[in-house]
Amino acid sequence: MTLPQPPFGSAGEHQLQQQLGTADRAARFYDQQVRPHLTAEMQEFIGRQAMVFLATADSHGECDASFRAGPPGFVHVIDDRTLAYPEFRGNGVLASAGNMIENPHLGMLFVDFTHHHVGLHVNGVAHLYRDQDLRSIHPGLPTDTVPGRSPELWVHLTVEEAYIHCSKYIPHLVPAPRPTGRDAARPQDSDYFTKPRTAHW
Template sequence: MSDIYHDGSRQLQDEFDTRRLADRLDEAIVQDSILPSDREFIERLDMFFIATVDERGQVNCSYKAGEPGFVRVLDEHTLAFPSYDGNGMYLSMGNILRTRQVGMLFIDFENQKRMRLNGEATLHRDDPLMAEYPEAQFIVRVRAREVFANCPRYIHKMKLVQRSRFVPQQDCPTPVPGWKKGEWVADALPADDPAHDKSREIIDR
């Protein structure tokens, strides 16, 4: 048995008579390692959701995306992904610096499948993987604590139309998001922000 449940979980399990079911699921599907089938699933996806928390218990949830395989499974306990330029707020990454706790949700909408991975994350600015991710600011490594498949019954079936043009590519300048060219933010941009490069393509989305 893992320690995935706390008093709040148990209170609701008892109220709805699901404690036995919850314990059975914990025994049957919750693990602390990434199986080969989990690795195949994770490494073919192009997005995931990540939840983090700060020292005050304030939660943040974010969407991360890249090319298929941008999340790498390094071994049975560890995965890694790049952190690219965003809006400069560093809400998720700042939380990781403080508490290291993350919850990751991987969803394949087309095949209606999902899995969760909870664990402890760290940021690495000189990680060997940096060379493999153009324009990455640093690499996030996650040590898995709980890994488990999730019931897919409520996943809407959707198909990919187009991947974001903002995902960095090797030897291809990344476009500048239109909001960074607004007068309201011009004097607040970092000195090395690509928005200062007048040769960069500007697109709104």
């Protein structure tokens, strides 16, 4: 007999919950913490965040983890079921965006390392837009303040589920000022993991 699929969680999750005896605890978590939209508190939390971790996979299930950062609110809350963030010029590989072309499912993890030490998972379906195309639909998108910089693409996420990442193992980090000059001992980014050097730990 096939059991009905609960509204949240994958088949693999529920299989392991049955095997490890955590199904009741997981059911309480789904019921109390997982939402099919962004609550007002979640929207406010996202608006304060200056970084987000991304999880994508291509059509074969090959995974990629990445990171985006910007001024607080660079991930823009359009409404309780919609987010958007800009993709700027990078190394030209476009690994995350390329995966979204093949497989639009996107996982986002926002973590507050400095104040409340809590995280927020947001999962959904992503679509890519040119800047002018998304602005024609959502004219309230923020404009980047760096002179001459503009998004190559926007990632538009339709939210499917959002839930807390508990604070138990989130470390406290103190923001450090960004160096004003290039550290002479630090290699160029393109050489950092490819050329031997003397370690300075």
